[in-house]
Amino acid sequence: MRSLSFPNNLNQDIMKKYWIFFITLFAGSLAAQQADLNGTIASSIDAADMEGVEVELRDAQDNTVDMFTTGANGQYVFTGLQPGEYRLYLKKSGSPLEYISTFDAVLVARHVLGVAQFSSPVSYLGADVNHSGTITTYDIALMRRLILGIDTDFPDGAAKGSWRFIPQGWIPQNPNNPLPELAGNYFPVQLNAGANTFNWTGIKIGNVN
Numbered sequence: 001m002r003s004l005s006f007p008n009n010l011n012q013d014i015m016k017k018y019w020i021f022f023i024t025l026f027a028g029s030l031a032a033q034q035a036d037l038n039g040t041i042a043s044s045i046d047a048a049d050m051e052g053v054e055v056e057l058r059d060a061q062d063n064t065v066d067m068f069t070t071g072a073n074g075q076y077v078f079t080g081l082q083p084g085e086y087r088l089y090l091k092k093s094g095s096p097l098e099y100i101s102t103f104d105a106v107l108v109a110r111h112v113l114g115v116a117q118f119s120s121p122v123s124y125l126g127a128d129v130n131h132s133g134t135i136t137t138y139d140i141a142l143m144r145r146l147i148l149g150i151d152t153d154f155p156d157g158a159a160k161g162s163w164r165f166i167p168q169g170w171i172p173q174n175p176n177n178p179l180p181e182l183a184g185n186y187f188p189v190q191l192n193a194g195a196n197t198f199n200w201t202g203i204k205i206g207n208v209n
């Protein structure tokens with residue numbers, strides 16, 4: 001008795017379709033498990049997209065995973081990541097004196113003296129020009145030295161850049177002293193499978209108005 005079998009060429013055709021189906025399914029499930037990270041970085045001064053921001057992505061053990069420098073559209077993107085915890089380091093170099101005038105120094109002095117306290121985290125971050133986590137007369141002195149041309153940069157300016165960053169729309173828990181909440185030099189980000197968007201605001205150091 002003859003056993004039931006497909007003609008040989010038909011059999012191969014079915015097997016081929018079968019494998020294509022499962023390879024596609026497998027690749028699809030791999031892609032679904034991957035995470036992408038993207039976002040836009042805009043200036044607190046005029047909301048303009050920020051070009052030349054160096055975005056460094058590190059894993060939870062602080063090993064560099066990837067780097068991206070923003071173009072004219074202020075956007076950064078990382079793709080094909082495993083979901084999980086990461087760290088974002090943001091840095092932008094530039095002219096230290098840009099956007100700084102004697103009026104900024106006056107406003108910092110008023111804040112230090114308690115005459116007119118800052119109300120925005122943008123001003124707090126901008127005024128702490130030496131990254132000490134506090135705003136003191138020393139920050140004012142450093143601003144004046146820069147304006148007068150005695151110094152050409154703020155302390156650690158080359159390593160830390162001329163800008164600082166906060167998550168867009170960030171509201172501090174303590175509006176009267178937000179600096180301790182921004183003490184870290186990186187932002188922890190939790191990436192889920194699929195697209196993850198984190199947007200940032202850039203703050204020019206020394207500019208408080």
Ligand SMILES: [Ca+2]
Pocket residue numbers: 127128129130131132133134135136139
């Ligand atoms: Ca300071």
